[in-house]
Amino acid sequence: MSIPDIRKEYKLQSLNEADVTADPFSQFTAWWDDAIKSEISEVNAMTLATATATGVPSARIVLLKGFDENGFVFFTNYESQKGKEIETNPHVALVFFWKELERQVRIEGVTEKISEADSDAYYQSRPPGSRIGAWASPQSEVIENRDVIENNFAAVEKKFGKGDIPRPAYWGGYIVKPSMIEFWQGRSSRLHDRIQYVLHAEGWMIQRLAP
Helix, strand or coil: CCHHHCCCCCCCCCCCHHHCCCCHHHHHHHHHHHHHHCCCCCCCEEEEEEECCCCCEEEEEEECCEEECCEEEEEEECCCHHHHHHHHCCEEEEEEEEHHHCEEEEEEEEEEECCHHHHHHHHHHCCHHHHHHHHHCCCCCCCCCHHHHHHHHHHHHHHHCCCCCCCCCCEEEEEEEEEEEEEEECCHHHCCEEEEEEEECCEEEEEEECC
C-alpha cells in the first residue's frame, strides 16, 4: 500500500454545539472519562509543542499528570530543551489523539511552574528508579554514549543507597493554563466536527470551526 492510500473513514460519533458543556474543563473531563473507559493505551500521552524566543518550534510526547479548572500539569527537567524554551517563551500547545474514539483535543496556553511542594509530592510518588533517573540524566544534552547514563545512574544509586532520594532543584512540574481548547470528533468524508472554546474577559466563548 502506498502512503497516499493509507486512510481511515471516521464514523463513530458526532459533536454538536448542543452536546458540549458551558466550560471546556467539564467537557474535557467527560471525554477523559470516555477515554479511560475505552482502556486506551497511555491515555495520558500528549504532544507538547514549545518554541524558542524567535519562534523556532519543537515537539515531543509527555505525560499528563493532572488537570483541573486551572489547567493541565506535566513534569520534566527544567534544564531540558523544552524547559529552556518555556523559560524564554511560555506559550505552548498540547495535543491529545485518542484514535480509538476518533477524537483529538488541542490546547493552547501559557505555562507556569507549579509549587515546589506539589513537585515534591509527585516526585516522591515515583518509583525509586525514576527518581534516580531524574538525577542521572542531563536531559537534552549531547552525551558520548549510553555508558554516561548508566554510570551516572549507578553513582546516584550508590550515593543515596536505600535512603531518601530528594527531588533535584532542576526537576519539577508545569501547569499549562489554556486560552483555547478545541474538541475534534472525526466524521466521514473528512467533514470533522470541531468545537472550540476561546477564553475572553467575560469567560469562555464556544465556536464551531470548519473541518
